[in-house]
Amino acid sequence: MNSKEVNFRKKLGAKIQEIRVSRNMTQSDLAASIGYKDFQSLARIENGRVTTSIYTIYLIAKGLNCSIDELTSDV
Template identity: 45%
Template sequence: MDKNEFDSLFGEFIKQKRKSLNWTQNDLAEKINNDFQNISRLERGEVSPSIFWISELAKGFGCSLGELMTEFDAFVSNIQKIPSKH
């Protein structure tokens, strides 16, 4: 996986996780002392999150950094199993 693919997949993962909790981008931003514009850019895959930012996201979601990344790994594995629609 290259950097752009990681950014895109991680953003989609965060978006789905946030929506599963019925949170708005602003809700998540407030939990991690950030702003919704940054959350929006992250979810669109426009930024590469630092390890600090990923750690803050984990805290915002109420889990550890390891748990969040394990969930992301499972998300990526599931995406890769879905056949392409080409």
């Protein structure tokens, strides 16, 4: 895994967390809204520990009521 990918994952995760917190949502709230059984998978995404699919990014954007562009801008 190269450093650019790791950096991207960390920035994306931080952006997801920033938007989630600004909407007064917990990880559990967001996880439930996108059909995750628990918040741990979402926590791994926010911490940049896993690579996620574009479909998952789409679901997260829908759960946060924002666009994919908003999630990925400045990443």
